[in-house]
Every structure is written in structure tokens, then in C-alpha cells.
Amino acid sequence: MTEKNSAKRSRLSFEKRKGLYGYGFLGLWMIGTLIFFLIPLIKSLIWSFCEVTINTGSTSLKWVGLKNFDYALTTDPNYTDHLCDMLFETLWKTPLVVIFSLFIAVILNQKFKGRTLARAIFFLPVIIATGPVYAIINGDMSSTGNTGAAQFSTMFSTDMVGELLQFLGIYGLSDDMGTMISTISDNIFGIVWASGIQILLFLAALQNIPPSAKEAAQIEGATAWEYFWKITFPNVSPFILANLIFTVIDSFTSPTNTVMKRILALRDDWQFGVISSMAWIYFGIILASIGIITFIANKFIYYEVD
Numbered sequence: 001m002t003e004k005n006s007a008k009r010s011r012l013s014f015e016k017r018k019g020l021y022g023y024g025f026l027g028l029w030m031i032g033t034l035i036f037f038l039i040p041l042i043k044s045l046i047w048s049f050c051e052v053t054i055n056t057g058s059t060s061l062k063w064v065g066l067k068n069f070d071y072a073l074t075t076d077p078n079y080t081d082h083l084c085d086m087l088f089e090t091l092w093k094t095p096l097v098v099i100f101s102l103f104i105a106v107i108l109n110q111k112f113k114g115r116t117l118a119r120a121i122f123f124l125p126v127i128i129a130t131g132p133v134y135a136i137i138n139g140d141m142s143s144t145g146n147t148g149a150a151q152f153s154t155m156f157s158t159d160m161v162g163e164l165l166q167f168l169g170i171y172g173l174s175d176d177m178g179t180m181i182s183t184i185s186d187n188i189f190g191i192v193w194a195s196g197i198q199i200l201l202f203l204a205a206l207q208n209i210p211p212s213a214k215e216a217a218q219i220e221g222a223t224a225w226e227y228f229w230k231i232t233f234p235n236v237s238p239f240i241l242a243n244l245i246f247t248v249i250d251s252f253t254s255p256t257n258t259v260m261k262r263i264l265a266l267r268d269d270w271q272f273g274v275i276s277s278m279a280w281i282y283f284g285i286i287l288a289s290i291g292i293i294t295f296i297a298n299k300f301i302y303y304e305v306d
Contacts, residue, residue: 048276068277079278082258083285090251090289093191097247098240101195105202106232123200125193194250198243205236237301244293252286 048068050061072079108119209231217227253260259282266275 044276047273048280050273052272068273072278078262082262086259094247096191097194098243101198102202105199109206123196125196201239202236205239209235241297241301244297245290248289
């Protein structure tokens with residue numbers, strides 16, 4: 001009996017130690033979140049309602065109410081235009097990225113030679129997706145300080161589709177459809193570049209489909225089209241919402257974000273009250289966009305109920 005009690009105390013002690021380890025790691029995360037996220041977040045919210053003056057070793061605040069927000073939305077010559085551009089880009093780019101990711105994931109889930117290499121190639125942008133790398137590949141050499149390497153960027157020219165459409169007489173049409181086709185063709189590289197994580201998530205969903213489902217579909221004589229809509233799509237549909245949210249956030253925080261460039265430009269002029277209000281407006285738009293997308297997507301997503 002004594003040995004059993006000793007073993008029990010030892011087991012409880014080990015469980016307590018594991019719990020302390022967990023609380024220790026959680027505590028470090030909470031401290032970091034408080035110092036590096038929550039405190040700056042609250043400070044920026046306060047600054048958005050103030051006129052901020054920074055002197056040597058001190059910061060003075062003067063309450064101005066909604067003056068900074070009014071300046072951002074009605075007076076600043078570029079901010080609202082950049083907001084509209086980002087919203088429009090996100091509106092057309094998000095569904096294309098999600099559809100493309102699902103299409104590529106379905107292909108990469110098949111068995112063929114070189115499948116591992118193909119998966120690595122599509123996931124490669126996630127590893128090297130930094131601002132300077134994206135700028136070099138996208139042909140913007142001036143922002144990297146390496147203006148002499150322009151010939152390198154031509155290796156990654158993204159206008160080949162546009163040139164093909166121009167050759168076919170499609171590119172450069174004056175109507176809205178022609179403009180949309182040309183816009184999409186010019187941004188094909190960006191769509192592929194922004195699809196790595198989404199492809200990975202869809203692959204995880206596809207690999208969770210039991211092989212028995214495909215066997216049963218084949219026995220019943222289902223075509224590939226019917227199999228996709230009856231089995232594949234219901235199983236991956238919960239991941240569509242996750243990919244939509246991720247794509248929206250990724251679009252609003254991309255290296256080519258004109259809104260953030262405008263905010264950083266005003267930061268260099270020490271207009272901290274104005275840029276805080278701009279950042280909070282931008283943050284509110286992002287939250288509203290995610291909320292609308294979640295509400296709409298939940299109407300079409302299939303959730304399995306036990």
C-alpha cells in the first residue's frame with residue numbers, strides 16, 4: 001500500500017511539474033503580448049484622439065477629439081484613395097487566390113512523379129516571402145537599393161500573359177471586362193505568390209478524406225465532377241472560411257500595401273496622432289471585412305454534424 005501511495009504522489013508531482021511548465025510558457029507569452037502588443041495598442045488608440053508632440057525625453061498630448069479622423073478621411077490627399085484601391089484589390093484578388101489554391105491543391109493531392117517537388121515549389125514563396133525579395137521578383141528594384149540588378153528581375157517578368165492577350169486582341173479592351181482581364185493577367189504572379197499557405201490548408205483537408213469515400217463513389221459510378229461536388233467540396237468547405245480570412249489579412253498587410261506606405265510616410269514627419277487615427281480606421285475596415293466575409297461564407301459552408 002505504501003508503494004502505491006508513493007507512486008501516486010510521484011505521478012501527481014510529475015503532472016504538477018508539467019502544469020507549471022505550461023504556465024511558465026504561457027506566462028512568457030502573456031508578458032510579451034502585454035508589453036509588445038496591448039500597451040502599444042492602447043497607446044495608439046489614445047494618440048489617435050490627441051495632438052502628439054514629442055520633445056527630447058518627453059511626449060505631450062493635447063486632446064483634439066475626432067480631428068485626426070476627420071483629417072484622415074476628408075483632408076489628406078492620398079489616404080482615402082489608397083483605402084479604396086486596397087479594398088478593390090482585396091475584393092477581386094481574394095476569391096481568385098482561394099479558387100486557385102483549391103484547384104492546385106486538388107492537383108497536388110493526386111499521385112504523380114515529382115509530386116513532392118511540385119508541392120515544395122508552390123510552398124517556396126511562404127519561405128522567402130519578404131518585402132525585398134518580392135520587390136526584386138516583381139521588378140521594383142529601386143525600393144531595394146539595387147538598381148543595377150534590373151536584368152535579374154526580368155527573369156521573373158509577369159506580363160507574359162498580358163502580352164499573349166494583346167497578341168490575341170483581348171488585352172487593352174475599353175470595356176470593364178477587358179480592364180478586369182488585363183488587371184488579373186498582370187497580377188497572376190501575385191496570385192500564385194500569395195497562395196502557399198492556402199494550398200497547404202486545402203491539402204490537409206483533402207488528405208483527411210477517407211479512401212473508402214472514393215471507392216464507394218467509383219462503385220456507384222460517380223464521375224470526377226460529381227465526386228468533387230458531393231465529397232471533396234463538402235470536406236474542404238470549412239477550410240474555405242479559414243483561407244478567406246487569411247487571404248484578406250494577407251492582402252491588407254502585403255509588401256505592396258499603399259495604405260501602410262502612406263502611414264509610414266507621415267510617421268517620418270512625426271505626425272503620430274494622424275497616423276494613429278489612420279491605423280485605427282484601417283484596422284476597423286479589416287475587422288468589418290472579416291466579419292462580412294464570415295457572415296456570407298457561413299451560409300455556404302458545410303459543417304459536419306455528429
